[in-house]
Amino acid sequence: MPAPTAASPAATMAVQRELKQMLKEQEKCRSFKDLGWYMPPDLIGDNLFQWIVEMHSFDESLPVAQDLKREKVNSVIFEIRFPPDFPLSPPFFRIITPRFLPFIQGGGGHVTGGGSICMDLLTASGWLPSYSISAILLQIKLAISNLDPRPARLMAGDGWKHPYQVFEALEGFKRAASTHNWKLPPGLERLVS
Numbered sequence: 001m002p003a004p005t006a007a008s009p010a011a012t013m014a015v016q017r018e019l020k021q022m023l024k025e026q027e028k029c030r031s032f033k034d035l036g037w038y039m040p041p042d043l044i045g046d047n048l049f050q051w052i053v054e055m056h057s058f059d060e061s062l063p064v065a066q067d068l069k070r071e072k073v074n075s076v077i078f079e080i081r082f083p084p085d086f087p088l089s090p091p092f093f094r095i096i097t098p099r100f101l102p103f104i105q106g107g108g109g110h111v112t113g114g115g116s117i118c119m120d121l122l123t124a125s126g127w128l129p130s131y132s133i134s135a136i137l138l139q140i141k142l143a144i145s146n147l148d149p150r151p152a153r154l155m156a157g158d159g160w161k162h163p164y165q166v167f168e169a170l171e172g173f174k175r176a177a178s179t180h181n182w183k184l185p186p187g188l189e190r191l192v193s
Helices: 009-028 063-070 131-145 165-180 190-193
Strands: 050-055 075-080 092-097
Touching: 009 131, 050 063, 050 131, 092 165, 092 190, 165 190
Parallel strands: none
Antiparallel strands: 050 075, 075 092
């Protein structure tokens, strides 16, 4: 993803602040297990507006944790794409890998069929500029861990190995927003082109 050319200086500063805060939290934590996420510094590329974050250490009693352990997968890999007007608009969160069982096939955990996250706080309807990325990651982890109405599960067989594509994540997010009558963030389409 190329860096947005229309990003305001305020948006660039806000993303830099978030990045600095995330790395600081990561550095100061006693254990990555307690933190529940990890941002690999070697994956912070030239584009400040695109991050890769690993989410890990799910409660071992959860079906998704058991699936991850069975398949020897250490973490759920997320991509975060920031809009050029961040923090006025929410970032776009999506899972890259592993692939989860879609809701229509009995999956849950607020993961859409395209790998995006079904949560109103990630839409224009529920977003507040005061939200921090680490707090959102915690909310996403809680949503994935939620057993109601159904638990998150990995795709069966080798299906979990196939990474989600950004366009299917966008379509899944749009479907979820439409189902719940949530307003999509302006310019969302530009984040995936």
